Amino acid sequence: MGGVLVIGLNHDPRVMPSTLLGAPLPAFDLPALDEAQPNIKSASMKGGFTLLNVWGSWCVSCREEHPLLMKLSKDKRFKLVGIDWRDTKAHADDYLLTNGNPYAAIGTDQGGRTVIDLGVSGAPETFVVDNTGTVRLRVPGPLTPEIWAKDIEPLLKDQGPAS
Amino acid sequence: MIRIVFAIMLMLFNVEAAHAVLPSEMLTNPVQEARARSISSNLRCLVCQNQTIDDSSADLARDLRLIVRERIVAGDGDGQVMDYVVARYGNYVLLKPPFQMDTALLWLLPFAALILALAVAYATLRGRPVLDDADEPNDILKG
Incomplete structure (x- = not known):
């Protein structure tokens, strides 16, 4: 019994298992932050790896991971797509102008419906979606170089260089 | 003396639970609203963890309350509404975990x-x- 309790101590209750692992990305169709751009659709996330990053200009820890996202935006092996959650366009634009825009495309989710479909409990949260549209990894909280090297890089290597 | 004891008893036992449900969120059908309240008080608020979505004023809790009501209006049974949320967040959102493996x-x-x-x-x-x-x-x- 003591053993069970010790396991409990080492388990972070804030990290919840995702119901999405190994499952297809839930369908969504979100208006782009830049109205001139086409909608961001889950269906379009096939044929290559996608890093789907839920963020908001109000989100403090998003600032923490932002420099890493800027670096990752130069990586050609995947597409970095953002979902701007519960935000205003003015604040989001301002945030990207100040910190740089790492995203290839950004969808907005004002009502939080898509974000709930993804089972997101807080921003930032990142999903690694493979070329078949299957969710391979969920990272709640800010991405770090450690998480990148340990959990994400191996997934990309699996796939080999994307065309 | 009796009066003081009575007052203390009132303070201890008559504290209304703080609910976060806004009047604007409520369904007009009182039976449906009552179902929504009972479902919501069994769902964990994911931001605050030790509160139910019925008690929490967090945005995410509010969004989930709205979804619960939407599903009820759409004709879902209580179990179906729970399943809808569990499908997205896992058993973790249930304050009373089910008995399974x-x-x-x-x-x-x-x-x-x-x-x-x-x-x-x-x-x-x-x-x-x-x-x-x-x-x-x-x-x-x-x-």
Whole structure:
């Protein structure tokens, strides 16, 4: 019994298992932050790896991971797509102008419906979606170089260089 | 004195639970609204963890309350509404986890502990010799 309790101590209750692992990305169709751009659709996330990053200009820890996202935006092996959650366009634009825009495309989710479909409990949260549209990894909280090297890089290597 | 005691009792037992549901969120059908409230008070707020979505004023809790009401209006049964949320967030959102393979330990461990304790108590007590009168400490005091 003591053993069970010790396991409990080492388990972070804030990290919840995702119901999405190994499952297809839930369908969504979100208006782009830049109205001139086409909608961001889950269906379009096939044929290559996608890093789907839920963020908001109000989100403090998003600032923490932002420099890493800027670096990752130069990586050609995947597409970095953002979902701007519960935000205003003015604040989001301002945030990207100040910190740089790492995203290839950004969808907005004002009502939080898509974000709930993804089972997101807080921003930032990142999903690694493979070329078949299957969710391979969920990272709640800010991405770090450690998480990148340990959990994400191996997934990309699996796939080999994307065309 | 009675009055003071009464006042204290009132303070202790008459505290209304703080609910976060806004009037604008409520359904006009009182039966549906009551169902929404009872479902919401069994769903965990994911931002605050120890509150239900019925109690929490977090944005995410509010969004989930709206979804619960939307599903009810769409004709879902209580179980279907719960399943809708569990499909997205896992059993974790249920404040009362269901009994299944991965929660068996959680449910059975307290009973196992109780049985173990009873067994140990029985074995210990049965093995102990019955005290005879002469050994009672009171006799020493009586001198």
